[in-house]
Amino acid sequence: MSQLPCRWDQAVNHCLVIGGSRGIGKQIADRLAASYTITVIGRTAKKYAADVTDDKEFFGAVNEIVAHEGPFNHVVFVPRGPLLKMVRAVMRTHTMAIGRRVESMVVVNSIASLYVASEQDEEYHALKGATASLVRYLALASEPEPMRINGVCPGRIREDSTGDCTPYEVADTIRFLLSAESSAVNGQHIVLDRGRSLRLP
Secondary structure, eight states: OOOOOOOOOTTOOEEEEETOSSHHHHHHHHHHTTTSEEEEEETTOSSEEOOTTSHHHHHHHHHHHHHHHOOOSEEEEOOSSOHHHHHHHHHHHHHHHHSSOOSEEEEEOOGGGTSOOTTSOHHHHHHHHHHHHHHHHHHHHTTTSOOEEEEEEESSBOSSTTSSBOHHHHHHHHHHHHSGGGTTOOSOEEEESTTGGGSOO
């Protein structure tokens, strides 16, 4: 694949939100829009609708975004599908198009990746635990390329004080992890539960 013509320079803060067309993903995308130019991929996305679990659809959408919207500096994954395939598609397409990787990635995971969440089953825990392990692996596998990847692990997300965190607190933590202010943070998982997981039963 030849390099695609890009209308954006490297200073532009363009963030791709994968799975950001509904639910918590949309709330995150809307909040991040105050700081970044946002492009969303998701089944109900207005412009780049795609099933992120379908390799062909997803890869085609990423290619189309790079061609028409320009390169992106940052990526947020709200995964409803195989994370590794999505990361590979994003990195491959972006690198082949402009000759460099994205600067930072954040994966929205779950507190169940690190602790036992009694309301979730074993399959959910296995999936979230594997996602956390993959984030740690990718943080080192990207060397010597300058790319960071971290995860956020929220507990119960609610709009009010009945939960462990709000969607906006999740988005603000993601914004910090994407920014240069967190340049020393890589391969880490930030738990958002107001410290409740630290308390013994």
